[in-house]
Amino acid sequence: MRCMGKWQERKQFNNAWNKIYYKSHNLINNCAMSYKIEPLPNGDTLIGEGPHWDIETQSLYFVDIDVAKLLRYDYKENKTYHAVLEGEKFASFITPVEGEKGKFAVGCDRRVVIVAWDGVSPKAKVERVAHEVQKGEEFALNRLNDGKADARGRLFAGTMYNDQKDLFSTRKGELYVFEKGKPVKTLKSNIGISNGLTWNEKANKFYFIDSTDYDVKEFDYDCETCVTCNPKVVFQHSSHLPDGMTIDADGNIYVATFTGHTVYKIDPSTAKVLLEIKFPCKQITSVAFGGPNLDILYVTTSKLNDQPPPAGSTFKVTGLGVKGLPMSKVRI
Template sequence: MAPKIERLTESYGLGEGPHWDVTTQSLYFLDCLGQDLVKYNPTTKKITKASAAPKQPTFIIPVQGKKNQFIISLDKELAIVSWDGESDKFTIVEKLCVADESPETADNKFNDGKCDSSGRLWAGTLNIDKEDEDKTLPLGTLYSFDAKRQLKGQVRQVRLTNGLAFNDKTKKMFYIDTLKGSVDQFDFDVTNGVITNRRVWFTLAKNNVPGKPDGMTIDTDGNLWVAVFEGARVIKVDGHKAETLLDTIQMPAQQVTSVAFGGPNLDELYVTSASFQYKGRTPPPPENGALYRITGTGSKGLPANNFKLN
């Protein structure tokens, strides 16, 4: 049976960073251009938002053991915030750090972020060329930030940092720099937070996949699910055999941005999308920019890792 695709919301400018919270059985994500934290409750279908304006949030991850607390990005800052998921405002509990403070990276901002199984945050910065994304300079860095409040540059000269996924069984980390057009793999020492031996794992062009790789998640079989921006699809990539495309799900939205497994059994794939002007074209709402849920993929995800802070 073919997977079923449901549109759950109206259109956002840039839906991003979906994170399924097992505790509340709800999905947190962002409208980056709207500068909002967003919560979707699938039981009630209620959507709530809290504004981060004038700063831009790009990820929201619960803090382990702290009710209603999250680590979020605010432009190039990392902060712990308190949000009850109902009100339209949040409060900053603690500002943790600021990245990229040199003159040439003054305009950098964080983009995608996720935590590994130790509770360590991985998040990258970028400075997109707004006139022509393909001319974006490699001014970004993929960072890790741990419970000791240590911000560590892990990968330098990144152009457009994006999807992250971790496989503890095989000790691998997967990572997307969107403008490379590939999913890359690292050997990963989760205990010490060390990545080595970067290699290209899956190249979209080689596999005749149009568009650019964006957000990503991993299933219980170790396979990768990748959102394809400007490709109107989500692809399933073999996590054990390089350059192997396993499946393609065509989406109603052109600008597919990220994916996360959720639901009571973690077998529902939530998909965010965008509807902003890109290379002279703005894809129309309501299909573009909506949040989607895909059921019937035959795959299940892992519980999303929360952030741990001493």
């Protein structure tokens, strides 16, 4: 029998997935609920990350880290655009710059750079370096990882050690706040893999993931000074590696697991898992709410280490019955 080509496999898989509904169990209400998972068109990545929903353009921006690629999914067109970031090895997050159309803050190695991209062209260029951290030779193998703007437009981003051999034993990462007109502030040191972060400003809480700790920590948070204190573990898994994270309008957090096929919905006030959203691939990297009503959960994945299809696809999850919070642009 003639072997099926990869594009044929992908086409058949996507056609099948467009018809599939996954059911899960809502642990709070003790009733079944349905949600639908669908892949975005042309949203394949090696390591998809950093999803950011931009209300102004009705677009989902995200990155493909290890090939320095920027992506934009246009909701109205139902189409994904790709751009190679010229001259760079990594692109670890992408956040639109407030008041500057077509400008983005992007994490490249240990630099936060400002990139010009029209969201359509196949190439994008670095215009300037806004910040650089960990300049010493001892940090040569470090790079920025996850990054996101808070409600005041301050960019929070952290570093990680990027040597696969010692990935889980070397804690040279740090978490920073980049605020316009102010020096870079170090929030936390001794980090393995700085990863998911989100805020509940109404409750004065900040949530942060160091993937090497296999947990999500909640901090009491001063929104004015960015001071964090009183860390408390609100989610922990012995084998599933937590990665990216977001929050809904009810204050529940959603945690992607890089080794677990799953996005977990968690009530941080009780540390209870409310919902497990299951995917047909293992490496789930990050999550963000978007869509016109902010009720679609967008999910990035990875096909690192030759994971089979549909690994690397970017998905949308509908029917969850919740809404997210608007994501902020960065002031830089």
